[in-house]
Amino acid sequence: MASIEEFHEDFLQSILSDAESRALLKAQSFFEIVCEDLVSVGDLTNNYSPAEYIKKGIEAYGYDYDDERKILTILNHQFFQDNIIQTLTKGQIETKFNRLKTFYKKSTEGLYKEMEETSEAYSMAYNIYKYVEKKQLHKVRFMVLTDGKATRNLMELPSETDKDIQFEFRVVDIEYLHNIYQSESKAAVSDIEVNLPCLKINDENNSYQSYLTVINGDLLVSIYEDHGQKLFEQNVRTFLQFKGNVNKGLKNTIEYKPEMFFAYNNGITATAESVEVGSDGHLKKIKNFQIVNGGQTTSAIYAARMTSNLDVSQVAVQMKLSVVKKTENQDDFISKVAEYANTQNKINNSDFFSNSPFHKDMKDYSNRIYAPAIGGSQKRTHWFYERVRGEYLNSQAYLKPAEKGRFINENPKQQVVDKTLLSKTEVMWRRRPDIVSKGAQESFKKFADEITETLEKDNLAITETYFKDAICRVILFRAVEKIISAAPWYDGGFRAQTVAYTVSYLSALTLESGLHLNFDLIWETQEIPQSLIEMLKLISEQVYQKITRPAAGYANITQWTKNSMCWTSVQEIDLDFPDLDPRLFIDRAEKNYQIKESKGIKVVDKGIDAQVFVLKVTYEDWNKLYDYYRNYKGIKNLSSMQLGVLEKMASGKIDLPSEKQSKILYQVYSSAKSEGVNVN
Incomplete structure (x- = not known):
């Protein structure tokens, strides 16, 4: 570090x-x-x-x-x-x-x-x-x-x-x-002082230590008052207010039967980096306290006390606290707890986006694909995909000076793209500037929802073509920012919103024309063509004039740009573009062919990757997996074909697995790993 x-x-x-x-x-x-x-x-x-x-x-x-x-x-x-x-x-x-x-x-x-x-x-x-x-x-x-x-x-x-x-x-x-x-999870540390009686559940040999305790409503309010959303940074839900039946039930219980809250409510599941236990056996200090499941319960009690002025001193909330000994395992542990918990409201699959294969695919392409050399330079570089802020710096942490210099030359700082920036530029291009105007976190959630849905329908959706196009949309975004900053009509306000609506307008324009923007042209030059710059100058000025004149009843421009009605009004802008460069756009059929071809290449790559992975797993681990599934301990039982291939691999009867066998073995390994089987 x-x-x-x-x-x-x-x-x-x-x-x-x-x-x-x-x-x-x-x-x-x-x-x-x-x-x-x-x-x-x-x-x-x-x-x-x-x-x-x-x-x-x-x-x-x-x-x-x-x-x-x-x-x-x-x-x-x-x-x-x-x-x-x-x-x-x-x-x-x-x-x-x-x-x-x-x-x-x-x-x-x-x-x-x-x-x-x-x-x-x-x-x-x-x-x-x-x-x-x-x-x-x-x-x-x-x-x-x-x-x-x-x-x-x-x-x-x-x-x-x-x-x-x-x-x-x-x-x-x-x-x-x-x-x-x-902190890999980017969670600000929330250390809390408590005095809670607890029951220790497991021994020191486990990979995590668990405690059962009961926390008072007043103490929970005090903790939330001091730390706020930092408590829920790793949580998969946000508070839904008293709208659903469950939340109304919580409020009614707090108001009329507070002594029954413990019996009616599922309580809180939390994690910590470490705890201090006093000589009386009580929890005294919880380091990096994070509520993984139960954010709704916490917020409901807080709102009942602070907004409705209800007495919560008689409210008792059960809490299951897990101390993860290895911090590198914390993200995976939290995700599994949230996924398997008996939740009170439905959680979308996109809420687990941090573990999505999207990130692995983007990282693989980021490491493998070189951007074209430009400006007469012979140096080829990567666009570095940073899933967590700090990953770029961590990658250099243990490099020798010469190696570090080479790394920076191949991965220049200006070509680092983190997941937040990527989600923002993608949502712009998907024509939701109103969402982008609500902030980076809203953009990220929207992007996570849509990408998760896409991958559920087509697990080959994130291809080399997608990666290059996504990078080009980042280049487009930065170019529009520069265009607006230098424009004679720009007076310094609402630049972020103007950028979002300008990019979305361009996307809508290409969609209506039945064409696709030629991202290959941008990729090859690593910049926006001059003819497109001239288009964007016209679009951005009209967009700015439109969004800074909100509809009646929307005096606040910031709030107006967050409304879908603002996007509807911007789409009414009618512009003529003289002498468009024919290279800027390509036919939709041609683009669809590129995507199909890219998916075919990915199928081959995935097959090779599976074979390489399977060969790296030791026979000891294959035997461990075979014993696990043979004894019917798996959450999902294997088919006779899967078990047969696993048995042959474990007994050493397969020297070089075929592509089909590798795919089966990879799926078995991944499934067992997700169920908690201890394999490397």
């Missing part, structure tokens, strides 16, 4: 590369990257919106509203952009927080009335005014983001109270960002 200095160096390079490829200011890139990470770990919600407002003595760059906990967060930053980690001084922090407080105070007094209605800052100031007016605030968090390092006493500043609203002050520095990077 990289040190904080190595992480800082890579982090700065990420910002410089991102700023250059997207025509952003470096400080703007820093702010966006950090906020995306904070959303992913639950420090900010999906309601987060960037919005810059700077005047003398006032400074704010974005805001977030947790509508369940009634917490407003207003953001500022101190970006040093220095090769050496700088120290954030007390004076700098006080200045940043004072400017945030001034912005909040003026917003509550009607600052929005002095602003241009089409600006992002107008929406921020207006919403803050309304939150206060409607008494929808319990707490205001002033948050400063920095690539520097703050001393501990500055990280934990005392809170204040103003008109019954609590003010909290928080610094997110390079150490905190490094902690996010260090």
Whole structure:
């Protein structure tokens, strides 16, 4: 794992590369990257919106509203952009927080009335005014983001109270960002102090340790109040509010029969990195506490207490806590717990997207396919697919200097594509700019739903052609960002929404024409043709004019762009494009042939991969699998043919398995592994 200095160096390079490829200011890139990470770990919600407002003595760059906990967060930053980690001084922090407080105070007094209605800052100031007016605030968090390092006493500043609203002050520095990077699950650590009687279930020889306990409703409310969505970062569901029958039942039980909650409710399943048990046998501390199943129960109890003002002190919730000894096994363990748990509401298959074969396919193509050399260079490079932020840096962690240099040359920073960016560009091209405008997490969920459904129908859907086309859509996205930033009509607001709607409009245009955009042309040159740039200039200007003039009843442009009606109105734009380059588009039949051919190649590749994999498995493991299934311990019994092939492989009667035998053996191995059989 990289040190904080190595992480800082890579982090700065990420910002410089991102700023250059997207025509952003470096400080703007820093702010966006950090906020995306904070959303992913639950420090900010999906309601987060960037919005810059700077005047003398006032400074704010974005805001977030947790509508369940009634917490407003207003953001500022101190970006040093220095090769050496700088120290954030007390004076700098006080200045940043004072400017945030001034912005909040003026917003509550009607600052929005002095602003241009089409600006992002107008929406921020207006919403803050309304939150206060409607008494929808319990707490205001002033948050400063920095690539520097703050001393501990500055990280934990005392809170204040103003008109019954609590003010909290928080610094997110390079150490905190490094902690996010260090956790493979990207979960911010939630350490909780408790005093819970518990029953230890299994012995120390198990790969995980389990405890049964009961947690009080008041304590659960307190934990959720302190940690919020960070508790559920690894969870597969979000709170559905009191809409379904189950949730109404939870509320009714809390209100009328709290003593029966333990009997009626399935309780909570949680995981931890480690626990401390006192001499009295009680749990005293739970490190990296994560609720895997039971997020709905937790949120229901919290909402009953904070929103409905119900007494939850008599509510007792059973909790099953598992401590996973090997952190590298945590993701798989959590996924299996969530999948097999007796859940209260249906969970879609896409909720397990982190384990989807999509990622394996994308990673394989990322490692194998070279991008064409461009600009007279003989150097060929890869587009690096990063499933988890930090994977790019981890890949270099143990390389010698010469090897590291070679790795960076073959995988340049500007060609790193993470799953969040990919999902955003794919959803744009799938013509849902309204979803993209709701934020990265909503885009990711939508993409996960659609890709999961696609793979259920066709497991060969993610081909080499798909990989190249997806990368071209990333290139298109970055090009549109640059076009808009440099446009004479652009005044600095709603760029992200304009980009999303521009790309979606282009996609809709090609779909209606019966043609396909020629992504091969983009792939071969690794850039957007000039004729397409001219098209995008026309589209983007009209899109901007359209989305910044919302329909009646939608004064808030940010909210308007999240509405499907906005997309309907943008599709009404009628443009003429003179002298289109015929190379830009290809016939649909030609594209379908490319896809079919690519699937054929993938079938061959998968057969070869299965044969190679099977030959790497030891006879000892094949014997272990044969004994397992022969004794009918498997969740799914094998057919006589499958068992026969497994028996021959285990006894050494098959020296070189055929493609068909390899496929059968691979399926058997994968099935047993998923059932928990201990094989390498």
